[in-house]
Amino acid sequence: METAVNMKGITMRFPAVVANDNVDFEVKRGEVHALVGENGAGKSTLMNILYGLYVPTEGTIEIWGKPRHFSSAIDAIHAGIGMVHQHFMLIPQLTVADNIVLGEEPRSKMSYLRGQAVEIVEQLCLEYEMTLKPKEIVSKISLGMQQRVEIMKALYRKADIIILDEPTAVLTPQEIDELGRMLKKLKTMGKTIIIITHKMQEVIDFSDRVTVLRRGKIVGTVNTEETTAAEITQMMVGRNVSLGGHKEPVETTGAALEVQHVSYHDGRVKKLKDISFLIRRGEIFGIAGIDNSGQKELSEAIAGVIHPDEGCILLGEQDITKKHTEAIKHMGVGFVPEDRQKSGLALGMSISENLILGYEGTDRFRKNRILIDKNEVLKAAREKIERFDIRPPQVGAIVKTLSGGNQQKVIVAREISHSDSLIIANQPSRGVDIGAIELIHKTLVDARNSGKAVLLISLELDEVMMLSDRIGVMYDGRLMDVLDASKATREQIGLLMAGGMIHEEQ
Amino acid sequence: MKNSKDSLVPILTPVCIILTAMLLASGLILAIGVNPLTAYGQMLKGALGSLNNLINSLNKAVPICFAAFAVAVSTWAGIFNIGVEGQLVFGAFGSAIAGAYLEGLPPTLHVTLSLLAGMLFGMLFALLPTVLYVARDLNLLVVFILMNSIAKLLITFFIVGPFAVPGQMYAATKEIQKSARLPYLVTNPNKLTAGILIVIVVGLLLWFYVGKTTSGYRLRACGENAEAARYAGIRVKRYQAGALLAGGALAGLAGGIEVLGTYHRLFDGFSPGYGFDGIPIAMLASGNPFGIMVGSFLFGALRVGSTTMQSKAGVSSEIVTFIQGVLVTLIAAQYIIQFTIKKLAEHKPEKGGAKQ
Numbered sequence: 001m002e003t004a005v006n007m008k009g010i011t012m013r014f015p016a017v018v019a020n021d022n023v024d025f026e027v028k029r030g031e032v033h034a035l036v037g038e039n040g041a042g043k044s045t046l047m048n049i050l051y052g053l054y055v056p057t058e059g060t061i062e063i064w065g066k067p068r069h070f071s072s073a074i075d076a077i078h079a080g081i082g083m084v085h086q087h088f089m090l091i092p093q094l095t096v097a098d099n100i101v102l103g104e105e106p107r108s109k110m111s112y113l114r115g116q117a118v119e120i121v122e123q124l125c126l127e128y129e130m131t132l133k134p135k136e137i138v139s140k141i142s143l144g145m146q147q148r149v150e151i152m153k154a155l156y157r158k159a160d161i162i163i164l165d166e167p168t169a170v171l172t173p174q175e176i177d178e179l180g181r182m183l184k185k186l187k188t189m190g191k192t193i194i195i196i197t198h199k200m201q202e203v204i205d206f207s208d209r210v211t212v213l214r215r216g217k218i219v220g221t222v223n224t225e226e227t228t229a230a231e232i233t234q235m236m237v238g239r240n241v242s243l244g245g246h247k248e249p250v251e252t253t254g255a256a257l258e259v260q261h262v263s264y265h266d267g268r269v270k271k272l273k274d275i276s277f278l279i280r281r282g283e284i285f286g287i288a289g290i291d292n293s294g295q296k297e298l299s300e301a302i303a304g305v306i307h308p309d310e311g312c313i314l315l316g317e318q319d320i321t322k323k324h325t326e327a328i329k330h331m332g333v334g335f336v337p338e339d340r341q342k343s344g345l346a347l348g349m350s351i352s353e354n355l356i357l358g359y360e361g362t363d364r365f366r367k368n369r370i371l372i373d374k375n376e377v378l379k380a381a382r383e384k385i386e387r388f389d390i391r392p393p394q395v396g397a398i399v400k401t402l403s404g405g406n407q408q409k410v411i412v413a414r415e416i417s418h419s420d421s422l423i424i425a426n427q428p429s430r431g432v433d434i435g436a437i438e439l440i441h442k443t444l445v446d447a448r449n450s451g452k453a454v455l456l457i458s459l460e461l462d463e464v465m466m467l468s469d470r471i472g473v474m475y476d477g478r479l480m481d482v483l484d485a486s487k488a489t490r491e492q493i494g495l496l497m498a499g500g501m502i503h504e505e506q
Numbered sequence: 507m508k509n510s511k512d513s514l515v516p517i518l519t520p521v522c523i524i525l526t527a528m529l530l531a532s533g534l535i536l537a538i539g540v541n542p543l544t545a546y547g548q549m550l551k552g553a554l555g556s557l558n559n560l561i562n563s564l565n566k567a568v569p570i571c572f573a574a575f576a577v578a579v580s581t582w583a584g585i586f587n588i589g590v591e592g593q594l595v596f597g598a599f600g601s602a603i604a605g606a607y608l609e610g611l612p613p614t615l616h617v618t619l620s621l622l623a624g625m626l627f628g629m630l631f632a633l634l635p636t637v638l639y640v641a642r643d644l645n646l647l648v649v650f651i652l653m654n655s656i657a658k659l660l661i662t663f664f665i666v667g668p669f670a671v672p673g674q675m676y677a678a679t680k681e682i683q684k685s686a687r688l689p690y691l692v693t694n695p696n697k698l699t700a701g702i703l704i705v706i707v708v709g710l711l712l713w714f715y716v717g718k719t720t721s722g723y724r725l726r727a728c729g730e731n732a733e734a735a736r737y738a739g740i741r742v743k744r745y746q747a748g749a750l751l752a753g754g755a756l757a758g759l760a761g762g763i764e765v766l767g768t769y770h771r772l773f774d775g776f777s778p779g780y781g782f783d784g785i786p787i788a789m790l791a792s793g794n795p796f797g798i799m800v801g802s803f804l805f806g807a808l809r810v811g812s813t814t815m816q817s818k819a820g821v822s823s824e825i826v827t828f829i830q831g832v833l834v835t836l837i838a839a840q841y842i843i844q845f846t847i848k849k850l851a852e853h854k855p856e857k858g859g860a861k862q
Contacts, residue, residue: 305737326739335737343737346730353723358738360723370719 002029003065004161004192005050010059012045012216019045020056021216027161032183032193034203034224037213037236038433039405043196046213047163050194051083052076063161082154083163088146092139097121099138100152124152129185143291144175151182162186164195168202172290173461173494180206198236198434200229201462212236237434244466245445250282252469255314256453257302257422262311264297271297272308273477279422284444284454286468286485288461288493294477295457296338299426302455303335304328315421329358334419336411338426338457344411345399352381352395355414362418384413388439405436412440416447423447426457441467461493475499518847519840520790520801526843527832534828535821545819552814553807559814561696565768567806568701569594569777572760573784574802575712576753578793582716583749584729589635589650590757591781592657593628597758599661600627601765602772603669605682616685621704621762628758629751631657636750640743654781665774678773688767699767705799708756713795725749757781778809786830789837805830 005027012020052070106116121134212219212235264272279285304325337343473496532542580587601624638644692698716722791797812823
């Protein structure tokens with residue numbers, strides 16, 4: 001079979017790190033090739049080199065057997081390479097057709113031919129059997145559709161080799177299946193596809209071959225049919241990994257948290273609509289849902305960062321609906337917020353200072369009414385760094401300089417060790433490598449085993465299903481249903497996530 | 507190894523910035539046809555050349571230093587405070603009034619009360635912006651600029667209006683009582699006011715507060731990331747309001763000390779922009795109280811030395827304004843400078859490099 005991409009001896013050195021170290025990477029025509037590895041393994045760097053965004057320190061690139069030298073993305077596009085970034089590069093105010101042709105618009109001497117653009121897009125849709133409404137405004141279509149627009153952008157520019165960076169991060173299960181079908185179709189039409197991912201399910205479902213990177217080096221390339229998810233994970237991490245922690249049978253006792261008819265609006269948008277559920281002690285209550293279904297507001301309302309318009313929230317016996325975050329935290333509620341850099345960390349402060357954020361007023365960390373007990377702060381920091389394997393293991397290291405995974409570990413370490421009754425974990429493993437996910441999962445499950453209540457919110461359905469005892473599904477600010485995790489299926493949850501069932505019930 | 511290099515950056519950066527600014531000013535001096543070395547030599551002599559001159563520089567540094575403290579306190583809370591100038595002038599007015607119109611008090615008490623009056627007036631003048639910011643989330647930059655103008659005009663009105671002293675050459679308030687004068691530490695060869703002691707005490711207190719106390723930690727957390735602080739349960743607005751009011755008090759103290767220690771009365775336009783000098787200093791020192799003291803001394807010396815430079819080398823003292831302008835520009839571009847320092851450091855061969 002013809003070789004589409006052949007990267008040989010690629011080395012990419014950045015001032016402090018070697019992101020790619022003598023990497024050989026080969027993709028054949030008409031295959032779906034998965035490029036996997038932990039965060040910081042060098043996947044994105046390698047693909048950015050292929051897409052012309054970086055010029056490698058050493059190494060050569062051949063496309064269709066011809067040596068190529070890319071000094072910008074434009075060179076790569078001319079060579080027939082397209083890339084769909086994880087964060088879509090679309091202009092929300094423009095239509096689908098406008099976005100697709102943007103930069104290479106059909107035009108007369110004076111003006112942009114919008115009608116012709118629409119025709120071109122319709123033509124492309126027919127050709128690749130994709131459904132897209134060319135005249136729709138991009139901000140009004142779903143993320144799955146937006147991704148299709150991105151793929152179409154690459155096809156319009158006649159890309160034969162398409163790179164997809166973490167393509168399923170924002171999709172519902174149904175949309176993921178749809179993407180799978182689309183990739184198959186593109187394959188049969190002779191396109192070559194590279195997907196960057198860290199999700200095993202996608203690798204197994206979508207790809208023909210897998211290349212694993214670890215710390216900038218190639219571990220190996222294998223045929224997907226001849227391997228298993230466990231084997232690939234082991235290649236990625238370099239050891240056996242077991243996600244999901246170890247759940248012990250726990251007798252759930254009483255309600256730790258009760259949410260009753262909570263509603264909340266932000267401006268004119270209703271973010272939470274009459275939400276009620278309860279979490280027992282010794283239980284992980286998972287919340288599934290596509291992004292922006294009200295999960296963030298729900299977690300914030302419980303933590304007291306925002307206050308609901310209606311309804312009440314009980315922690316054990318106490319009404320905390322109108323309480324300040326400080327008071328709620330002192331009642332033993334830990335909160336891992338959704339966006340760690342924005343709302344979880346003071347990036348310019350050290351690890352030890354971040355490890356007490358929100359708990360600086362507890363007796364342990366103060367000498368008297370005025371002074372901080374520096375020794376105790378440092379001692380606690382050393383313990384947590386050790387227990388959560390935070391790197392670099394220096395109490396004084398500025399958090400800004402830590403990797404995403406280690407930043408998340410700082411938050412999780414802080415919030416879990418100070419919570420006695422409830423842990424709210426909103427996307428605790430987002431953007432974190434497998435080693436850290438394993439640890440975070442274990443910590444959450446251990447907390448559950450020891451009789452704490454856990455509210456786990458995640459966009460990763462696998463994570464919710466693996467960890468939870470019960471699963472609530474949110475859609476458009478509503479809690480659609482609560483399912484028993486041992487009985488619920490992906491399809492059921494997926495349907496609820498997309499707002500289904502409502503019609504069946506009515 | 508990597509750490510020691512990183513810890514040098516906060517010191518190297520301001521040094522580089524200051525050197526660059528002086529280098530650029532040399533260009534201007536050359537253009538006038540003067541040897542920059544001669545000019546700077548005269549400046550140095552004028553600022554530090556004798557005990558007399560040194561005392562002048564120190565006196566000049568005192569109000570600048572308080573202004574920089576005022577800016578720094580709100581910087582810790584994440585607020586850019588350009589309202590110090592107005593608060594400083596208003597504080598000076600407070601001290602001048604208390605110093606002139608309270609009578610029959612023992613000196614210690616009178617000085618203390620007058621200084622407190624200055625702090626109170628400075629704080630009061632910061633109250634409106636604080637309330638507008640905390641309650642209404644108004645843009646402080648605009649409010650502060652307006653408040654600075656108001657302060658200036660209001661004081662002019664007071665001086666020529668209700669508090670005018672008839673039969674004087676200058677428009678100024680009544681001279682303060684002898685009992686309200688700030689004592690001198692040294693009188694020969696020149697008068698050094700006790701203001702310098704207050705600077706050191708306040709500097710130590712601020713250093714202690716921000717580094718050692720729970721409240722200081724919270725304040726810094728607000729400044730580093732207000733959103734995260736709010737999520738952590740810190741009452742961010744309360745701390746920010748505190749920082750703004752404390753800044754007002756410090757600014758008022760700057761004005762008060764200048765009146766009680768140096769001029770003994772308040773005249774129109776008495777501040778040559780101390781409040782604005784404080785901004786680049788606080789930023790150069792990244793809010794570190796000791797760094798601010800050093801920086802203020804430098805600025806004070808620059809101000810004093812430039813007068814000598816003007817008379818002896820024939821270079822206008824306005825060159826100092828130019829240097830300060832370049833400083834502000836360079837501080838705004840600090841990221842680029844830090845990047846350059848790091849780059850330069852990387853080019854040096856390292857043993858056992860910092861590979862991750």
